[in-house]
Amino acid sequence: MNLIQTTARSNVLAQTLFVALIGLTLVFAAGFAQSQGLHDAAHDMRHSTGFPCH
Amino acid sequence: MKHMLSSALVAGFVAGLLCALLQFLLVQPEIVLAERYEAGELLHFQGLANPQDAATAADHSAHGADGHTAVVPAEEITHAHSEEATHEHGAGAGSGKNRQALTVLFAVLTYCGYGLALVAGMNLADQLGIKLGLAQGILWGLSGFLAFQMMPALGLQPDLPGTPAADFSARQVWWLATAAATVAGLWFAAYGGGIWQRAAGVVLLAAPHVWGAPEATGFGGVVPPELASAFAARSLAVGMITWAVLGGLAVTLWRSEPAS
Known part of the structure; x- marks a missing residue:
């Protein structure tokens, strides 16, 4: 925790951006990626969370 | 950063479990029933579309061969078994438990x-001197619901299997653009300095809807409207509840970091 607070601000921003990117990548994989396997597996979740499904 | 990751993942895990539970109770039976219409096994206007049937189908797929009652004729049960295999889009999670x-x-x-995106946003706000408590966390969660579900649904209504829709890629692009514009628009509307930034926020919120979502060329759904409207309302409600819990949990866990 101390590390975060003593690190330069730009570093904190980079870490924040990194965390956001991991999150959005996860959402993309679960909601958008078009591989048939992923689509089938995530099918019900995509429909009920309103991602365009097919 | 560890703290950001762990608080987001724990909040996301709990919210995800809650979402799945609510879906099993409220939403998935309707998807399963809609697939039977899509496959042509059930026909609109031929009766049978009663909630009892949906519940039995879901119960059936959850518990395997036993546990079904006489509410649905045996022939229907057999169809329900093969439904996933014949569903042209796959829905291919296989048998009930797997699905x-x-x-x-x-x-x-x-x-x-x-959760990760939300906590990253909270951390950014913190860097900018914006303090977030539990109430703000819940509001941030509800804003996430607006950005990633409600506002996209304004143009692209939640659709059941068997509902005709516009070009798939066009819908994905519009969905992503709407989510991004809503995030930015809400940020400027809420935290913008001065009237012009706030006004720009409102413009961003409206822009995707003024532009317009890709539309299907006509109505031709095979699913009864009662089923489709119940599905739309329930899936939005489940999303709203889940997002509110996600926001509240995320801010609570994230703020639990020792102050120095």
Whole structure:
């Protein structure tokens, strides 16, 4: 925790951006990626969370 | 950063489980029933579309061969077994338990992803001197619901299997643009300095809807409207509840970091 607070601000921003990117990548994989396997597996979740499904 | 990751993932995990549970109770039976219409096994206007049937189908797929009652004729049950195999889009989670497990997995993945983005946003706000308490956390969660579900649904209504829709890629692009514009618009509307930034926020919120979502060329759905409207309302309600819990949990866990 101390590390975060003593690190330069730009570093904190980079870490924040990194965390956001991991999150959005996860959402993309679960909601958008078009591989048939992923689509089938995530099918019900995509429909009920309103991602365009097919 | 560890703290950001862990608070987001724990909040996302809990929210994902809640979402899956609510879906099993409220939403998935309707998807299963809609697939039977899509496959032509059930026909609109031929009766049979009663909630009892949907519940039995879901119960059936959750518990395997036993546990079904005489509410649905045996012939229908047999069809329900083969339904996933014949569903042209795959829905290919296989048998009932597998399908439920995958829904839990993807609900957790999705909300962990949203949780990470949400906590990253909270951290950014913190850097900018914006203080967030539990109430703001819940509002941030509800804003996430607006950005990633409600506002996209304004143009692209939640659709059941068997509902005609516009070009797939066009819908994905519009969905992403709407989510991004809503995030930015809400940020400027809420935290913008001065009237012009706030006004720009409102413009951003409206822009995707003024532009317009891709539309299907006509109505031709095979699913009864009662089923489709119940599905739309329930899936939005489940999303709203889940996002509010995600926001509240995320801010609570994230703020629990020792102050120095």
